[in-house]
Amino acid sequence: MSEIPVYPPSPDFVSKAHVQGLEGYRALYARAKEHPEEFWGELAERELFWFEKWSHVFEWNPPYAKWFVGGKTNVSYNCLDRHLTTARKNKAAIIWEGEAGEQRTLTYQELHRLVCRFASVLEHRGLKAGDRAIIYMGMVPEVAVAMLACARLGITHSVVFGGFSAEALRTRVQDLEAQVVITCDGAWRRGKEVRLKAAVDEALGADCPSVRDVIVLQRTGSDVPMQAGRDWWWHALDQDARENTPAVPLDGEHPLYVLYTSGTTGKPKGIQHSTGGYLLQVLMTMKWVFDLKEEDTYWCAADVGWVTGHSYIVYGPLAAGATTVIYEGAPDFPQPDRLWRTIDKYQVNILYTSPTAIRAFIKHGDQWPAKHSMASLRLLGSVGEPINPSAWEWYHRVIGKGRCPIVDTWWQTETGAIMIAPMPGAVPLKPGSGTFPMPGVLPEIVDYEGNPVGPNREGFLIIRRPWPSMLRTCWRDDQRYEDNYWSRMPGAYFTGDAARMDEDGYFWILGRVDDVMNVSGHRLSTMELESALVRHPAVAEAAVVGRPHEVTGQAVVAFVTLKKGDWNREELVEELRQWVAKEIGSFAKPEQIRLTDGLPKTRSGKIMRRLLREIVTSHTVVGDVTTLEDINVITSLAAQHDDE
Numbered sequence: 001m002s003e004i005p006v007y008p009p010s011p012d013f014v015s016k017a018h019v020q021g022l023e024g025y026r027a028l029y030a031r032a033k034e035h036p037e038e039f040w041g042e043l044a045e046r047e048l049f050w051f052e053k054w055s056h057v058f059e060w061n062p063p064y065a066k067w068f069v070g071g072k073t074n075v076s077y078n079c080l081d082r083h084l085t086t087a088r089k090n091k092a093a094i095i096w097e098g099e100a101g102e103q104r105t106l107t108y109q110e111l112h113r114l115v116c117r118f119a120s121v122l123e124h125r126g127l128k129a130g131d132r133a134i135i136y137m138g139m140v141p142e143v144a145v146a147m148l149a150c151a152r153l154g155i156t157h158s159v160v161f162g163g164f165s166a167e168a169l170r171t172r173v174q175d176l177e178a179q180v181v182i183t184c185d186g187a188w189r190r191g192k193e194v195r196l197k198a199a200v201d202e203a204l205g206a207d208c209p210s211v212r213d214v215i216v217l218q219r220t221g222s223d224v225p226m227q228a229g230r231d232w233w234w235h236a237l238d239q240d241a242r243e244n245t246p247a248v249p250l251d252g253e254h255p256l257y258v259l260y261t262s263g264t265t266g267k268p269k270g271i272q273h274s275t276g277g278y279l280l281q282v283l284m285t286m287k288w289v290f291d292l293k294e295e296d297t298y299w300c301a302a303d304v305g306w307v308t309g310h311s312y313i314v315y316g317p318l319a320a321g322a323t324t325v326i327y328e329g330a331p332d333f334p335q336p337d338r339l340w341r342t343i344d345k346y347q348v349n350i351l352y353t354s355p356t357a358i359r360a361f362i363k364h365g366d367q368w369p370a371k372h373s374m375a376s377l378r379l380l381g382s383v384g385e386p387i388n389p390s391a392w393e394w395y396h397r398v399i400g401k402g403r404c405p406i407v408d409t410w411w412q413t414e415t416g417a418i419m420i421a422p423m424p425g426a427v428p429l430k431p432g433s434g435t436f437p438m439p440g441v442l443p444e445i446v447d448y449e450g451n452p453v454g455p456n457r458e459g460f461l462i463i464r465r466p467w468p469s470m471l472r473t474c475w476r477d478d479q480r481y482e483d484n485y486w487s488r489m490p491g492a493y494f495t496g497d498a499a500r501m502d503e504d505g506y507f508w509i510l511g512r513v514d515d516v517m518n519v520s521g522h523r524l525s526t527m528e529l530e531s532a533l534v535r536h537p538a539v540a541e542a543a544v545v546g547r548p549h550e551v552t553g554q555a556v557v558a559f560v561t562l563k564k565g566d567w568n569r570e571e572l573v574e575e576l577r578q579w580v581a582k583e584i585g586s587f588a589k590p591e592q593i594r595l596t597d598g599l600p601k602t603r604s605g606k607i608m609r610r611l612l613r614e615i616v617t618s619h620t621v622v623g624d625v626t627t628l629e630d631i632n633v634i635t636s637l638a639a640q641h642d643d644e
């Protein structure tokens with residue numbers, strides 16, 4: 001392992017960092033490990049506002065955890081109100097840039113005003129704590145306003161990424177039994193309008209009886225039909241809004257949001273997050289990992305529809321009183337230097353993005369970042385997928401000019417906050433490694449039986465102890481929560497990732513061990529894709545696997561057998577790709593659809609995806625095929641590849 005370069009933090013960076021030197025990190029980590037109740041209790045008291053203090057820090061009835069039991073707090077209050085009595089009152093909370101270049105800056109006071117107004121709109125519509133809202137909007141400041149207004153009243157929100165189709169939206173509305181859908185007429189993406197309200201109409205067209213109201217923000221100005229008695233313009237309702245809507249004191253365990261994510265079955269899981277524990281850990285990791293300073297301008301260039309956007313565009317930065325940049329459009333529009341231009345324009349100090357974005361920028365060429373100084377940057381972050389060392393080195397050299405530490409952050413929708421990542425003033429970096437766990441996080445790498453595997457051996461990544469921002473359950477499905485996360489390794493949380501620890505204790509995340517794929521940092525389930533494909537009238541069976549892809553990390557390849565019929569095979573391939581876009585969203589479209597006469601199966605009829613994976617990866621089959629029912633299927637599939 002000696003050829004791996006190590007980048008220690010610069011003395012200048014260390015001297016100003018929140019946590020200084022490895023000793024600083026180790027002391028913090030040891031304290032959290034040995035005295036978790038004191039550790040988290042002190043932080044909760046110091047870092048958050050509580051209407052009523054908790055009676056005890058932590059309750060663990062495996063696999064159900066409660067944090068800050070009996071405490072009353074409010075996320076919206078912590079993100080807004082408490083800053084208004086400080087110098088942050090007129091500080092920029094959100095700097096927003098539209099895709100066409102429009103700009104808006106909302107101070108904490110102004111954001112508070114908008115949130116209070118919108119909360120009163122929701123109240124006037126009869127919504128209250130315990131109700132649910134679906135938020136299906138583009139990246140406009142109002143998406144944060146809607147989230148914070150829900151949080152203010154205790155309405156559990158579920159943000160649905162604007163790239164999801166009407167069909168995907170419908171299943172989420174139904175599962176959540178949402179009373180209200182908050183949307184926009186449309187959103188801008190690469191100069192084109194994404195018609196969000198039209199998708200809402202299609203989604204609600206059938207079987208969504210829970211939805212009483214649809215609130216529509218005018219963004220693109222396009223013509224949208226409004227259904228009388230159900231649909232309301234945001235600006236019309238705003239006329240009667242009031243500005244002093246109080247934040248409701250909520251139980252620390254109150255479900256702040258549900259975020260649907262792909263699992264190993266066809267149906268997305270509603271990951272349910274809490275209020276107090278969630279906010280505390282998100283806020284602490286904001287400081288520990290991003291080494292946030294009062295004067296920083298911070299930009300997480302993710303979409304708010306994913307967990308990264310929840311924790312590190314909205315809740316984390318605002319709880320910390322930071323200035324968070326929200327950008328509406330595509331990162332390479334109208335030209336591949338949009339990100340770099342924007343960094344100079346707003347003098348961004350911290351940039352947080354994904355390896356897929358970085359690899360796409362590498363392909364565009366160094367001439368694009370070279371046009372911009374980016375001298376304001378002092379820290380870079382990466383999230384969502386393993387970052388290959390060459391992309392890491394490019395990010396470090398070309399964007400960070402060798403000056404900015406890179407924090408490679410490993411976490412999941414389920415974990416709520418960053419779990420494994422360097423503290424940049426403390427931990428020497430190794431490109432491609434997330435380095436060490438955050439305080440209070442006890443990860444381990446184990447074999448099938450749950451025994452630790454030892455240095456440099458691959459194994460399953462598990463987490464031994466519950467942490468404050470951990471998911472509480474799957475929405476109305478405790479069984480799924482227990483089965484998915486807590487039954488594989490008794491007493492421990494099963495992440496679904498494989499990892500290795502090197503001789504220095506550094507964690508290296510290797511990727512998923514289940515049927516979840518990671519395409520451009522988006523989580524996709526093979527089962528969900530397969531279920532979508534077999535709903536098409538021509539399809540008999542489908543098996544989906546991921547193949548390595550130089551930009552997106554993985555790409556979706558679908559093997560499909562057809563029902564009897566006179567199909568135009570070429571047209572059908574394109575039709576099936578569009579079908580997946582309609583059923584899930586365009587981001588899920590398979591890169592390749594391969595029509596085949598049969599799929600490799602075990603004698604018990606299970607599709608052997610492992611073999612298909614080998615075909616798309618190495619074009620040959622070297623694995624064990626003794627359980628395979630019909631070896632001819634495999635040989636003909638491998639031959640088919642050679643023909644292409």
Ligand code: PRX
Binds near residue numbers: 387409434518
């Ligand atoms: O496989 C891991 C990968 O993304 C999965 C979680 O996806 P999601 O819930 O959509 O959340 C993404 C944003 C937090 C993980 O199980 N993953 C995430 N971050 C990293 C990563 N893999 C390697 N390195 C990372 N830094």
